[in-house]
Amino acid sequence: MEKLQSLRGMVDLLPAHTPLWQRLEATAREHFRRAGVAEIRTPLLEVTELFARGIGEATDVVGKEMYSFLDKGERRCTLRPEGTASVVRAAIQHGLLSQGPQRLWYGGPMFRYERPQAGRQRQFHQIGLEFLGFADPRSDVEAIAVAWDLLAELGVGGLALELNSLGSSDDRARYRSELVAWLEVRRDQLDSDSQARLATNPLRILDSKNPETQALLAGAPTLAGALAPGSRERFAAVQAGLEALGIPFQLNPRLVRGLDYYSHTAFEITSSQLGAQATVCGGGRYDGLVEQLGGPATSAIGWALGMERLVLLLEQLDSQRSAPAPDLYVVSRGTAAEPLALRLARELRLAGRAVELDLSGAAFGKQLKRADRSGAPWALVIGDGEAEQGQVILKRLRLPAGQIPGGSIPVGQADVEHAAAGQAEERLSLLELRERFA
Numbered sequence: 001m002e003k004l005q006s007l008r009g010m011v012d013l014l015p016a017h018t019p020l021w022q023r024l025e026a027t028a029r030e031h032f033r034r035a036g037v038a039e040i041r042t043p044l045l046e047v048t049e050l051f052a053r054g055i056g057e058a059t060d061v062v063g064k065e066m067y068s069f070l071d072k073g074e075r076r077c078t079l080r081p082e083g084t085a086s087v088v089r090a091a092i093q094h095g096l097l098s099q100g101p102q103r104l105w106y107g108g109p110m111f112r113y114e115r116p117q118a119g120r121q122r123q124f125h126q127i128g129l130e131f132l133g134f135a136d137p138r139s140d141v142e143a144i145a146v147a148w149d150l151l152a153e154l155g156v157g158g159l160a161l162e163l164n165s166l167g168s169s170d171d172r173a174r175y176r177s178e179l180v181a182w183l184e185v186r187r188d189q190l191d192s193d194s195q196a197r198l199a200t201n202p203l204r205i206l207d208s209k210n211p212e213t214q215a216l217l218a219g220a221p222t223l224a225g226a227l228a229p230g231s232r233e234r235f236a237a238v239q240a241g242l243e244a245l246g247i248p249f250q251l252n253p254r255l256v257r258g259l260d261y262y263s264h265t266a267f268e269i270t271s272s273q274l275g276a277q278a279t280v281c282g283g284g285r286y287d288g289l290v291e292q293l294g295g296p297a298t299s300a301i302g303w304a305l306g307m308e309r310l311v312l313l314l315e316q317l318d319s320q321r322s323a324p325a326p327d328l329y330v331v332s333r334g335t336a337a338e339p340l341a342l343r344l345a346r347e348l349r350l351a352g353r354a355v356e357l358d359l360s361g362a363a364f365g366k367q368l369k370r371a372d373r374s375g376a377p378w379a380l381v382i383g384d385g386e387a388e389q390g391q392v393i394l395k396r397l398r399l400p401a402g403q404i405p406g407g408s409i410p411v412g413q414a415d416v417e418h419a420a421a422g423q424a425e426e427r428l429s430l431l432e433l434r435e436r437f438a
């Protein structure tokens with residue numbers, strides 16, 4: 001029979017990879033906790049209009065990348081391509097904004113119909129942060145610092161923060177007409193993509209990947225030049241705040257971001273350790289979005305981090321590190337020993353230990369080889385003889401993980417003392433075993 005396959009661009013996360021994802025998620029949760037950021041979870045499916053209105057009809061995401069369909073009730077639905085519009089919708093719908101400013105984060109799958117390649121999938125995952133109801137430039141700095149510190153703590157190398165200001169919507173409208181006037185007379189020097197954007201989304205021409213277009217743009221009027229004094233001061237305050245925190249950045253006047261809702265601060269964090277898809281995290285201020293989606297006028301800033309790209313980076317770092325080992329590996333054989341082993345494994349797990357139970361019923365030698373390969377520091381060996389006397393054999397396989405460079409399993413003081421005593425194997429009563437590991 002023909003084998004069924006996952007859809008193109010939809011990727012399974014296999015057990016060899018999930019520990020890294022879990023570490024990433026745990027670190028992010030911890031950083032959000034420290035910064036007083038609360039989690040929000042919204043549905044994967046929304047009405048199409050939310051994204052059309054929120055992200056903008058002329059963007060790539062809405063124009064070409066959405067998974068949209070009619071449901072059985074003939075509603076136009078879309079699998080969420082990003083998180084911000086949904087978070088803002090939920091905040092408006094549940095009146096969160098009337099309860100004061102909100103520091104929120106979300107995580108989970110997003111869907112975009114793109115050409116799959118390394119670091120680019122059709123179902124991918126983001127973790128994102130949204131500060132709703134914050135206008136002060138310090139909130140831009142705080143939001144960026146959470147992303148920067150999280151990436152740094154994970155050990156991601158080659159990080160660079162690129163920063164730009166898109167100004168207010170007035171600044172942008174003024175700049176748009178300047179830019180369009182300048183480009184119109186050079187229309188024939190533009191690639192066809194950029195020619196089309198001239199009418200729909202001219203600012204996006206600035207981040208065209210075409211080298212000839214980029215060369216042409218070197219002489220174009222700049223957005224920075226079009227900023228009103230207030231916008232310029234605001235941008236200076238954000239830069240001063242980052243400098244005060246020691247977070248290095250580069251100004252990138254071409255950074256415009258793909259979604260329409262950004263204003264003032266826009267930023268991306270890239271890593272030199274990624275190939276073509278170098279952007280790990282992107283975000284910015286979106287002061288107009290809440291109102292555009294029917295809520296009260298609300299200043300806001302946020303970012304989203306692409307987890308697949310982050311995992312690619314962490315995998316490079318982790319390539320020498322092996323899968324997490326259990327604390328104990330339980331070896332047993334015989335009609336009295338096997339039920340006791342099952343019971344003890346459960347008891348030790350309830351006491352917080354990671355326990356791998358060998359269920360093969362194979363010869364002791366074979367099971368002990370597997371115990372060794374598991375990386376566990378201890379093997380618990382139970383034969384019928386031991387079981388009948390209410391005893392077990394505890395065998396030291398290696399130094400506790402805490403003493404192995406790169407090891408990650410916390411060990412109790414008793415383990416360390418025992419290892420220091422140099423005993424390779426000892427016979428314990430069940431009571432002694434419980435005392436040692438519970």
Ligand code: ATP
Nearest residue numbers: 119120121124258279280281282304305306308309
């Ligand atoms: P790109 O220019 O790479 O397409 P984007 O501007 O479309 O990125 P955002 O909408 O800002 O991306 O999303 C934030 C982050 O989510 C990106 O920086 C990236 O790390 C990740 N991301 C976006 N699209 C995908 C995808 N199709 N597959 C995997 N990760 C993605």
Ligand code: MG
Nearest residue numbers: 060061114258
């Ligand atoms: Mg994109």
